[in-house]
Amino acid sequence: MKPSHDLTNLIAFSQREGVWPELLASVLDEHFGPALEEFDLDFDDLEEVLGPQLPWVMWGCAFEDFLTRDWEPEGNVVDLYLKRRGWREPALAKGYMQGLRHAHVSLHEVLSTVAGETMVLRDVLTGAGPVTVREKSASRTLKPGDRIAVRVVPVRDHHVISGGLLPFAPAVVDTLMDGLRTVLKLRRKKDLRLSPEQLRGIAHLFTAAFLFTHLPQALDPQRPQMTNTDGEDLVFHELRFPFATGVTQAQVTEALSHLPDLSADGARRWVWLSKSGKGGAGNMIHGTLDLRGKALVLEVNSAERAARGAAMVGKAAGALLRPPLMAIQTVDQARAAHVERAPLATEEIPPEIAQEVAHAHMTRHYRDTLDQPIPALQGKTPRQAIKTAAGRKRVAEWLRLLETGTARADAGAMTGYDFAWMWEELGVTREG
Structure with missing residues (x-):
C-alpha cells in the first residue's frame, strides 16, 4: 500500500503534462536561482557541497510551494491532478494533497515531542496557537527549542508535517528574519507577525536563507563556524x-x-x-x-x-x-x-573554551551518527539496530567502545565527554 504522503504520481504529472513543467521550473528558479548564481554553482553541485540529502529536501520545499500556487488561466496543479487522476490515489493520499495545496510554510518551534509518535509545534511567524502533529521520524531527532521550516498539513481529524523540513539553526533564523523584513519592507521590531497569505507569497525566502547561510561555510571548510554548547556564535x-x-x-x-x-x-x-x-x-x-x-x-x-x-x-x-x-x-x-x-605555547585558545567547543561538536556529530549506517552494527543505523535483541547488544558494545576509546586516548579537549545521553536516547542499558 502506498504511503499516505507519497507524491510520486503528482510529481510525475507536474513534470510532463502541459505547461506544468515550465511553471515548476520557474518556481525552482525562485528558490535556488539567487544562491546558485551568487556562488557560481549548478543544482547538481549542491550534492557535493551539502551532501546527498539536503538538496532534495530543499527541492521538496520548492515543489510544495509550487503545489500551493494558482496560475492564470491554468488554475492549480493539485486541483487538476485530482480531477483527472484522483481515482488512482488512496483516500489518505488525496486528503494529504488537498491539505498541502492550502498549507503555508512557516518557522516553527518544537515545544515537546513523544518519540516516534507526535510533536507539538508553535508557529513563530503567525503567532497561531500550538498544534500537535503526528510524526514518527522527526519526533525522534528533534528536541524542544529546535526551530524548523515546514508546512503543517491538516488531514481529516489530525495534522501532519510536510516532507520539506529544514532545520533552522540560530544563524539561519537571523538570515530569514532579515530577509523577511527587507522584502516586506517591515520595520525592525522584536516580534514579527505575518499572515498565512504573506507567507505563501515569500516561501522561496526560506530556501534562500538556508542556502545563503550554509553555502559559505560549506564552500570554505577551512573557516568553520564555531559555537558554544548553546549553539551561539563564539x-x-x-x-x-x-x-x-x-x-x-x-x-x-x-x-x-x-x-x-x-x-x-x-x-x-x-x-x-x-x-x-x-x-x-x-x-x-x-x-x-x-x-x-x-x-x-x-x-x-x-x-x-x-x-x-x-x-x-x-x-x-x-x-x-x-x-x-x-x-x-x-x-x-x-x-x-x-x-x-605566549609565543611558545602550543594551545591556541584557553583549554576550557576548547573543551566546550569540542564537546558541543561531538554532541552534534554523534546525534547525526544515530541515523547513519555503522559497520559495527552490520550496516544498520543505531536506531534501526535497537529494534532487535541482538542489535541492542551490538549497540551497547559500540557505545562502550566509543566511551573506552575517548577515555584511553590522549583526547585533549575531548576528555571528559559524557556519552550518557546516547544510552538514554537509544533506550539501551549498559548490560545490553
Whole structure:
C-alpha cells in the first residue's frame, strides 16, 4: 500500500503534462536561482557541497510551494491532478494533497515531542496557537527549542508535517528574519507577525536563507563556524562594571551571594553555571565573574550570554554598579592575542573554551551518527539496530567502545565527554 504522503504520481504529472513543467521550473528558479548564481554553482553541485540529502529536501520545499500556487488561466496543479487522476490515489493520499495545496510554510518551534509518535509545534511567524502533529521520524531527532521550516498539513481529524523540513539553526533564523523584513519592507521590531497569505507569497525566502547561510561555510571548510554548547556564535565578551561611588568589594560580594547560578571559586571569583546542560551533559560553565579592584568583570563567550549575564548582575547588584564597559574579541582575535602573549605555547585558545567547543561538536556529530549506517552494527543505523535483541547488544558494545576509546586516548579537549545521553536516547542499558 502506498504511503499516505507519497507524491510520486503528482510529481510525475507536474513534470510532463502541459505547461506544468515550465511553471515548476520557474518556481525552482525562485528558490535556488539567487544562491546558485551568487556562488557560481549548478543544482547538481549542491550534492557535493551539502551532501546527498539536503538538496532534495530543499527541492521538496520548492515543489510544495509550487503545489500551493494558482496560475492564470491554468488554475492549480493539485486541483487538476485530482480531477483527472484522483481515482488512482488512496483516500489518505488525496486528503494529504488537498491539505498541502492550502498549507503555508512557516518557522516553527518544537515545544515537546513523544518519540516516534507526535510533536507539538508553535508557529513563530503567525503567532497561531500550538498544534500537535503526528510524526514518527522527526519526533525522534528533534528536541524542544529546535526551530524548523515546514508546512503543517491538516488531514481529516489530525495534522501532519510536510516532507520539506529544514532545520533552522540560530544563524539561519537571523538570515530569514532579515530577509523577511527587507522584502516586506517591515520595520525592525522584536516580534514579527505575518499572515498565512504573506507567507505563501515569500516561501522561496526560506530556501534562500538556508542556502545563503550554509553555502559559505560549506564552500570554505577551512573557516568553520564555531559555537558554544548553546549553539551561539563564539565571540568573547568582557563586561567591566565599575563600582558606584563609595561601594566596596564586600557589598558586591554580598549581593552576588544570593544568585543561585553562581558558584564561588575563591574569595573574589565566581563561576556562572547552567543547572541543566544540553544533551545530558550536566552543569555547564556559562562564564566567570571576578572582583578586580573597583570593578566587577564578567567574561563570557557569546553575545547572548553577555546579555543574560548583564541582566543577572544588574538584577542582583544594579544599585552598586555603574553601566558596564564592554570589550569584544572574535575567535581569530583571541587566538592572535594568545599567541602574542605566549609565543611558545602550543594551545591556541584557553583549554576550557576548547573543551566546550569540542564537546558541543561531538554532541552534534554523534546525534547525526544515530541515523547513519555503522559497520559495527552490520550496516544498520543505531536506531534501526535497537529494534532487535541482538542489535541492542551490538549497540551497547559500540557505545562502550566509543566511551573506552575517548577515555584511553590522549583526547585533549575531548576528555571528559559524557556519552550518557546516547544510552538514554537509544533506550539501551549498559548490560545490553
